[in-house]
Amino acid sequence: MALPxxxxxxxxxxxxxxxxxxxxxxxxxxxxxxxxxxxxxxxxPSEDKCTLNCMEKYLRTNQRVSQRFHEFQMIANENMIALAQKSGNPS
Known part of the structure; x- marks a missing residue:
């Protein structure tokens, strides 16, 4: 049996x-x-340097996009929880 x-x-x-x-x-x-x-x-040497710079730039960009997406998801989740709590508690 596989673990979850x-x-x-x-x-x-x-x-x-x-x-x-x-x-x-x-x-x-x-x-x-x-x-x-x-x-x-x-x-x-110039081609080697270019490929290394290209790879590093791509990976940094990908990491940054992933980080921003994660932050956006956290904010969206917090907003959904706050909205659910607000609608569940009549004022």
Missing amino acids: TEMSEADQMKTFKEFLMQYNKLSELCFNDCIHDFTARSLK
Whole structure:
């Protein structure tokens, strides 16, 4: 019997697929923005720096959006609770 905190195999697969989609999106975005010279086997220092900056910027932005969304959800939940309490208590 699975614990309530454990994810089902289907949920784990969905989470993994979402991770891979985000990874592929990030890889494609940074590749298209930073890699322009295909005459050498290795990255130029400028391309390497660009890809690192791109990745860091994407991850920071994603983290910030997630944080703001969480804050918005907390405020919305607090407002719903306050509204429910207000409508439950006649004045």
